[in-house]
Amino acid sequence: MSPNPDMNVEIDETQATVRLVLRGALTIANVTELEGHLGKIGATAPVAADLSGVQRIDTAGAWAVATLRERIQAGGQQFDILGATEQVEDLLHSVANALPHPEALPVRRATLPDWIIRVGKAVSRSVQFLAALTSYLGLFLARLGRAARHPTEFRLTALVHHCEEVGLRAVPIVALMSFLIGVVLAFQGSTQLRQFGAEVFVVDLLAISILRELGILLTSIIVAGRTASAFTAAIGSMKMREEIDAMRTLGLDPAMTLFVPRILALILMLPILGLVADVMGLVGGGLMAWIDLGISPAMFVTRLIEGTDVNHVTVGMIKAPFFAVIIGVVGCHAGMQVQSNAESLGRMTSNAVVTAIFAVIVADAVFSIFFAQIGI
């Protein structure tokens, strides 16, 4: 460390003029102490500051002296600086010129109307958000219709690429997840059902819960985590670097080139992933039933075919394209909301995942009520 000479402050208030003698180093390292001393000087008498003993001074030290001078002068008193070298004078001068004057903002305590306004704003933001999502859905459908009428504008290569990204690459994780869910369900179900001697109903339990609900729901949740975030990140980083604007100026429609292939790939792939999940869930459950309950695979299959209505699969699969659209639209919309900084990209990506998962679960609940009402 460079030798840091000590600071010495002398204040003599016995005379009519307060005499202030500063010596040594007035630097950022001891500005807190310096300010403590100088803060005690009242603005009731003129002050003469002797700086001839100052060896080093930086902007922090100059700030302390300059604020004191300002305070004393504001109190209508004289402030003289004695013995300052030219350099110290210069520094004091430029610091004094730059002293910020806070534009004091009136501080107001939050009142009940403020609170109501906040709630109102939050509600209107949510409504606007829903409206924006709906308009993105409309945009997607419109472009899809356009692609059907003008097939040349449609980008097949992009679609295939996204099918691979969204579908093929998600197979391992989806398969593993549903296999484990099957195992867990069979195990928990068998423990309960064994109490009634009704072990064989574990097959029905598995079939109904996985085919109807869990297979597609859990797949959608995984895809929402994987794909919605990927959509947001990809589109968002293009938005950030003004690539989207560049596309517009080149006559390319971002909705057609970016949204349609992505969302369409999801619509095509999510049912397939759901089917994979169904099969793997049943395999896992069947395996567990065999190990734990001694239900042989042959018996499992017979019971499965006899006992379960194919409607369960239909009910499960019907939901897939809807979930796909939800995930895709949420992901693309969030990507387009990214601003020109990296922070908003991160925030929108995590927003997209949370929103997509939440929306999928809400939609699933709505479907459950709907199917219960029409009695399927």
Added chain:
Amino acid sequence: MQETDEKEVIISLRGIRNEFGSHVVHADLDLDVYRGEILGVVGGSGSGKSVLLRTIAGLQIPMAGTINVLGTNVRTADEDTRVMLERRWGVMFQDGALFSSLNVRENVEVPMRPVVGLDPAIRSKLADLKVSMVGLPYLAGDKFPSELSGGMRKRAGLARALALDPELLFLDEPTAGLDPIGAAEFDKLIHGLSRSLGLTVFLVTHDLDTLHATCDRIAVLAENKVLVTGTLNDMLKVDHPWVHEYFHGPRARAATASAQAGHGGD
């Protein structure tokens, strides 16, 4: 800082060699920077100006050569010495490189945080002072980097570089991307600050007006080394083709003319 010490060497580079794979950027480069001067470093795009700045500031380790900054050999210094040394210089990156999660005042406070015994209230007042010294309005302190224009971000970056009153300031293209009025203001700011705070400035620039307005001395980087150093007038006499083209091109003539007009007006 006395008059007699005017020629004290504050940065001394000897035999610097930088390469990326087979691409040699600097070979056997020598340079001296004197205390209190503003040195402008010019050179074509890709001639290694930014790499040179990064080398001196310790962000890039050269293959060979010695770097002496403020009397310390940067490459052989131990960790503590280096940390102390880094507090004595400030770097302003091209786009400010502000921390995006902190507002401007907090950004300026970052270098002051390690100062032992500095009262947080005083720290934030000092940060406000720095913000105002670089010519930003008081309310800019509460803004986040993403809410600032490019020119304001540069000023905020400068405020952060100045937070600890460095003796040495590195600036990478401070006026690039600023409108001519903003750039001229920035030139004035750098010149004024360097004079009132006794700063030594290492300034990388493409801007001929900046060279005219602020720099005491110019170093030209070409052919992997510092080709020539000297004042602007010295540069006009150099007959190396690139240097000649640079200082006699149409833009250079315009800058010279405007600088002379400016002096004539005073």
